[in-house]
Amino acid sequence: MSWPTPKVGQIIRYAYLWKSEADEGLEEGLKDRPAVIVIAQQREGDEVRVVVAPITHTAPDDAGAAIEVPPATRRRVGLDGDRQWIVLGELNSFLWPGPDLRPVQGQGTESVIIGELPAKLSTIINERLQERIKARQVAITTRTGTE
16 A cells, blocks of 8 residues: 655645643544645655644634634635645654555555645745744644654
8 A cells, every 4th residue: 555755845644633632641633634735854764754733624712823724725726615734733743654644445545645835835834934933832743653
């Protein structure tokens, strides 16, 4: 089974584990959701460490903690028509491919990638994320297989 190469800006199907769920002792996310790859870092050998930001329908309490996915982008990548946000206040980190990737049933591993953000939006996310990291306003939950 061959997995696609992860790239920053790709949207994947993933069982995201919220920090609050991890704090309760859960090891797996309660819901599969789209998530954006914000870091894809080559490590020793063939290992790639991936960091993802979740996409949610829930509007953020802090406008600076999320970026709304534009309607045209939602349509192009196959997300539903409701408003959605990319959360920048918390992230998941794992070794690619991790057990929490979710291919579409009956399709190959390449189906974990559901789309890709426009380069301009990826740049905005990266800049905003760097600001939040410097301000220590990001929580990263390390997932299975990240040793």
